[in-house]
Amino acid sequence: MSGILRRTAVYMAVAIVLLCALAPMYQMLMVSFTGQSEILNSPFFPSGGRITLDNYRALFGNGVVNLRIYANSLVVAVGVSVAATTLSILAGYALARFRFPGRTVIDRGVLLAYIIPPTLLLVPIYSMMVALRLDDTLIAVGMAQLVLALPFAIWLLRGFLRDIPAELDEAARIDGCSHLGVLIRIVLPLALPGIATVAIFAFLESWNEFLFASVLVTSPEQRTYPFGLYAVAGTYGDVRWGEAMAAATLGAIPVFILFLVFQKWIVSGLTSGAVKG
Amino acid sequence: MVKRMPWPSNDPQQSKASLMRLRLQHRDALFGLALTLPALAFLAVFLAKPLLETVLLSFQSSSLLEPDQPAEFVGLSNWQSVLTGSTFPSDLRNTVVLAVASTVLQIVLGLAVALLLNQAFKLRRIVRSAVVLPWAMPTIAAAFAFRWMFDSSFGAVNSALGLAGIGSVPWLGTPVTAMATLVVAVVWKGLPFVILVFLASLQTVPKELYEAAQVDGASKWREFLHVTLPHMRFVIAIVLVLRVIWTFNWFDMTWLLTGGGPGTSTRTLPLDVYIQAFRNFDVGTASTYATFMAGVLMIFALVFLRLTTRKEDK
Numbered sequence: 001m002s003g004i005l006r007r008t009a010v011y012m013a014v015a016i017v018l019l020c021a022l023a024p025m026y027q028m029l030m031v032s033f034t035g036q037s038e039i040l041n042s043p044f045f046p047s048g049g050r051i052t053l054d055n056y057r058a059l060f061g062n063g064v065v066n067l068r069i070y071a072n073s074l075v076v077a078v079g080v081s082v083a084a085t086t087l088s089i090l091a092g093y094a095l096a097r098f099r100f101p102g103r104t105v106i107d108r109g110v111l112l113a114y115i116i117p118p119t120l121l122l123v124p125i126y127s128m129m130v131a132l133r134l135d136d137t138l139i140a141v142g143m144a145q146l147v148l149a150l151p152f153a154i155w156l157l158r159g160f161l162r163d164i165p166a167e168l169d170e171a172a173r174i175d176g177c178s179h180l181g182v183l184i185r186i187v188l189p190l191a192l193p194g195i196a197t198v199a200i201f202a203f204l205e206s207w208n209e210f211l212f213a214s215v216l217v218t219s220p221e222q223r224t225y226p227f228g229l230y231a232v233a234g235t236y237g238d239v240r241w242g243e244a245m246a247a248a249t250l251g252a253i254p255v256f257i258l259f260l261v262f263q264k265w266i267v268s269g270l271t272s273g274a275v276k277g
Numbered sequence: 278m279v280k281r282m283p284w285p286s287n288d289p290q291q292s293k294a295s296l297m298r299l300r301l302q303h304r305d306a307l308f309g310l311a312l313t314l315p316a317l318a319f320l321a322v323f324l325a326k327p328l329l330e331t332v333l334l335s336f337q338s339s340s341l342l343e344p345d346q347p348a349e350f351v352g353l354s355n356w357q358s359v360l361t362g363s364t365f366p367s368d369l370r371n372t373v374v375l376a377v378a379s380t381v382l383q384i385v386l387g388l389a390v391a392l393l394l395n396q397a398f399k400l401r402r403i404v405r406s407a408v409v410l411p412w413a414m415p416t417i418a419a420a421f422a423f424r425w426m427f428d429s430s431f432g433a434v435n436s437a438l439g440l441a442g443i444g445s446v447p448w449l450g451t452p453v454t455a456m457a458t459l460v461v462a463v464v465w466k467g468l469p470f471v472i473l474v475f476l477a478s479l480q481t482v483p484k485e486l487y488e489a490a491q492v493d494g495a496s497k498w499r500e501f502l503h504v505t506l507p508h509m510r511f512v513i514a515i516v517l518v519l520r521v522i523w524t525f526n527w528f529d530m531t532w533l534l535t536g537g538g539p540g541t542s543t544r545t546l547p548l549d550v551y552i553q554a555f556r557n558f559d560v561g562t563a564s565t566y567a568t569f570m571a572g573v574l575m576i577f578a579l580v581f582l583r584l585t586t587r588k589e590d591k
Contacts, residue, residue, distance in 0.1 A: 014398060040430075098306060113320075113324060126554075130344065147320070226529075233421070267477075
């Protein structure tokens with residue numbers, strides 16, 4: 001009897017947790033499929049059960065959101081991801097394997113970077129980009145986002161690479177493999193899950209990043225998804241909720257798919273650092 | 278500490294070997310340095326240099342509107358005007374309230390949900406994926422969804438309260454409820470990370486400890502208190518530090534959900550930096566706020582690490 005009670009309690013608790021976790025996503029989807037005239041009396045379901053694609057049609061037609069924001073976000077996120085992965089493989093490998101002067105300082109500095117408020121970098125990076133005549137370009141946005149993503153990427157990969165036995169390197173070295181050869185032929189294939197984790201992380205971080213993407217860019221053609229969405233629908237007042245939510249959904253779906261497909265790697269990346277200490 | 282390279286000894290046979298080793302170590306060291314160089318150079322230019330510049334700018338007067346005008350050294354006057362400013366106490370309080378409240382809630386709820394998801398039930402894998410999904414939701418989309426759900430006239434939250442016979446609450450319209458809504462949104466977005474870390478940590482508790490507790494006839498609650506919690510205390514401490522720092526620095530959710538309002542009731546220090554720099558174009562004041570934030574976090578991290586490591590030593 002107490003077994004049944006216990007099981008019922010577990011399932012009820014799970015249902016409540018699921019409801020809280022998924023409600024905002026459900027609301028976003030629901031509003032995006034509700035007609036403009038019915039949104040205001042559809043708190044839980046589309047009023048009268050009428051589902052419509054009008055909001056999406058409006059987006060692709062003469063919509064409030066420039067669809068370029070998704071292409072821009074994709075370009076920047078891929079760039080940030082590739083750059084962060086490359087740089088962190090090199091640095092992470094060096095930190096995991098070699099003793100060299102300044103190694104400990106770099107090691108600590110990478111963790112220390114987590115403390116630095118991103119807002120602290122706003123003005124200097126903005127001024128630097130203006131001086132380099134890179135302001136209002138996607139390159140500037142990508143570089144700023146790389147600054148935010150790189151320290152964590154290095155730290156994560158260093159951990160992954162340290163777990164690969166160094167004896168493998170030494171064996172290959174004795175067989176006449178060069179240092180770079182060891183890295184490319186022996187270490188990289190073994191570190192593939194870690195590398196994938198870092199690549200996905202950097203991609204997601206860039207895709208979601210709002211602050212620098214909003215400060216470094218002025219013209220509408222250079223906006224990425226978060227700022228593009230904010231610029232048209234973020235100000236208070238007459239928000240066209242249906243279209244705003246449809247635009248939000250279009251930017252959220254790719255990330256959800258990426259997350260669900262690569263979940264195993266992302267989870268191992270998120271937890272490895274904190275649990276191992 | 279960096280390990281010193283071994284000094285060659287006087288024995289000729291040995292010195293030859295150690296000289297070889299020394300040369301090899303030198304080459305290794307050079308290769309290691311060369312590999313870190315690209316990342317290091319990039320971070321030096323775009324992280325370390327901006328950090329130093331901001332600290333220096335907090336002692337200078339400069340405007341974003343006149344970039345060609347050289348910055349003028351003004352001593353401590355930025356610091357004085359920031360620290361004695363009329364909104365500083367409430368902005369600092371908002372930042373601390375948001376960081377502490379959302380961190381405490383994330384840890385308590387994170388523990389509860391992790392324990393729940395650690396039970397055996399049907400479809401557990403799918404449920405776990407769904408519960409962790411908010412981590413991937415773009416902040417802008419989350420802010421939109423929360424703004425809509427907590428809308429005072431049309432939102433689902435007030436409609437649900439209405440069904441329960443409770444009158445509508447102006448969630449984002451009054452200071453206290455706006456802060457509460459912000460905390461809820463931050464917890465929602467931050468909880469998946471905490472759940473994942475705690476779930477992973479739960480797997481590392483030795484099974485024998487639970488068996489021993491069961492032999493002793495301990496209740497589930499006492500088992501949690503005396504077996505699970507002590508085993509997880511170090512992980513909990515790390516998560517606590519990481520979350521406080523993260524929330525303290527987080528600009529996006531606050532800006533996108535409340536914009537610091539109503540009035541200045543949810544304005545936090547990251548918003549101050551942004552507003553001073555890009556609304557008032559006052560770089561000196563913005564830099565002072567930013568340097569203050571970094572200083573507070575540095576002290577917090579050092580004190581906390583000192584406290585937890587000392588406890589570990591005992």
